[in-house]
Amino acid sequence: MVVDKTLYNVLGVEPNSTQEQISKMQQVNAAREVLMDPKTREMYDRYGLEGMKTAMNNENFNFPGFSGSIFDLFNLFEHGNSSQGRSTVNKGKDIKHVLRVSLEELYSGSTRTIFIDCDFVCVECNGIGCHDGIPYECNNCRGTGIDRVIHRVGPMTQQIQEKCSTCNGEGYVMDLIDRCRTCDGNKVIQQEKSLDIHIAHGSQHRETIKLSGQGNQIPNGEAGTMSQRITLPKVIFGTSALGNLYVALEDKIKLEIVTACIQYSSTQKPVVFDCAGKYGAGLALETLGNCLRTLNIKPEDVLISNKLGWYRTNELQSGQEPTFEPGVWRHLKYDAVQKISYKGILECYEQGNQLLNGYKAELVSIHDPDEYVAAAQSQLEKDKRYNDIIEAYRALSELKNRNEVKAIGIGSKDWRMIVRIVNDVNLDWVMIANSMTVHSQPQELVTFMEELQKRGTIIINAGVFNGGFLIGEDYYNYRLMDPLYDRQLFQWRTNFFKLCNKYKIKPAQVCITFGLYAPGVKSIALNTADVDRVKENLDMAAAGNAVIPSNFWEEMKTYGLIDKNYTYV
Secondary structure, three states: OOOOOHHHHHHOOOOOOOHHHHHHHHHHHHHHHHHHOHHHHHHHHHHHHHHHHHHHOOOOOOOOOOOOOHHHHHHHHHHOOOOOOOOOOOEOOOEEEEEEOOHHHHHHOEEEEEEEEEEEEOOOOOOOOEOOOOOEEOOOOOOOOEEEEEEEEOOEEEEEEEEOOOOOOOOEEOOHHHEOOOOOOOOEEEEEEEEEEEEOOOOOOOOEEEEOOOOOOOOOOEOOOEEEEEEOOOEEEEOHHHHOEOOOOOHHHHHHHHHHHHHOOOOOOOEEEEEEOOOOOOHHHHHHHHHHHHOOOOHHHEEEEEEEOEEEEEEOOOOOOOOOOOOOEOOOOEEEEEOOOHHHHHHHHHHHHHHHOOOOEEEEEEEOHHHHHHOOOOHHHHHHHHHHHHHHHHHHHHHHHOOOOOEEEEEEOOHHHHHHHHOOOOOOEEEEEOOOOOOOOOHHHHHHHHHHHHHOOEEEEEOOOHHHHHHOOOEEOOEEOOOOOOHHHHHHHHHHHHHHHHOOOOHHHHHHHHHHHOOOEEEEEEOOOOHHHHHHHHHHHHHHHHHOOHHHHHHHHHOOOOOOOOOOO
């Protein structure tokens, strides 16, 4: 029961009136207040609501007869019939700015000052566009900003709405002589502004920092959003050499390699190491952890990636080859088996962290899912194994949701498996291994990498030397090459070396540059068993295409050494 009907009587409505009816009465009362004042009535008759709105932005105009906020009036008429009761506010265009930072800043946090060009509402005309007077209603669209155009299609006619070409959709126009001399009638001027960008501790690659209200300004609206995107450095360090790939290095040399990686990465801390349980059946993980402890490296100064799926098992007899990739890994103490399932991948994750001995993998992925599926004996088993992979990713996603890891990805030699998985799993990054190199660049892979780039998925290019073969070593993608049976591949390398020699370019420089410039690639994973090559590789990555003449790439295409239609070099 309503106790007091006074306010309902003032509005002329019943107590059981709907919100829409009351809103209508608000419009009636607001309209009465405008039309009862001679000044505001004259302005409304001449310019309509939009003209009044524009004029009120100018401090030279004052309407003492109107007691309320005129912008409340506009909101009533523009949005009074909205069932949700919310008004739509015009917003300036957002600004996007790419900010390149070091890994040290990502992990430790920092504040950076940047300078950007931004639209500001003109203070001379207060965003009206006129230096005196006010614009008048467009005669063509009668202030609506819309043209209604009739199209004839046979005996039928069709009416469509288009932006008014006379007033550019604004609903009002101004004489050329009346344009503001500061902004030339544009209402905004472009000026440089500085912004302090706070990079939070633990920020991630390609993370977006949004600063509401710091973008472009527009009259009668709010400023757009300023967005910052964070990017990673170019090089991460592969660790397969620590797992005795091709050769069993002495512990002293392994320590020197890790030392060099840290020493020459002073500008990109934390240093990123890419590891895997498969590398020497966990030997690479174990060695990396021991080296970092010996060097007294703080856990926050390194970022470790562990490609999961291989689990260390029983000890091998002296001289016994491991059951996986025999002949590739030398003098191993343990064997390893593939464990790809919800439970198995968590076991690999826990074992990996134990082997790291005080350090922890924060980038995780599933390693060699292509090999896991390919080992199936039937289509039914292939389907089951693929489901195992999806379940393993469910486990990794749960780790990420609990903030135990920072990002999840995939590492695979067969890029077609990556194509399949990204359609079923939301990945932060992918590692394409041995597939996009100066020797091989299939068009289907190029297209896929372009799609990943559009999605914002990080691409790490690994194996840019094709297992070392492209720089003179004996193995190509983990397989020992035979000059007799692999004659075509050896001939390609001979021609490649001749062209590099002609231009006095190191083959490694070409391989690194090509790998970095492939579509969407943000980082390359470089592995070496030679201490001196650590700095050399970093220097070559930094130099990039600047040290390679454009004629070199043209000749590579002319002689068929790379695809003539490849456009990224």
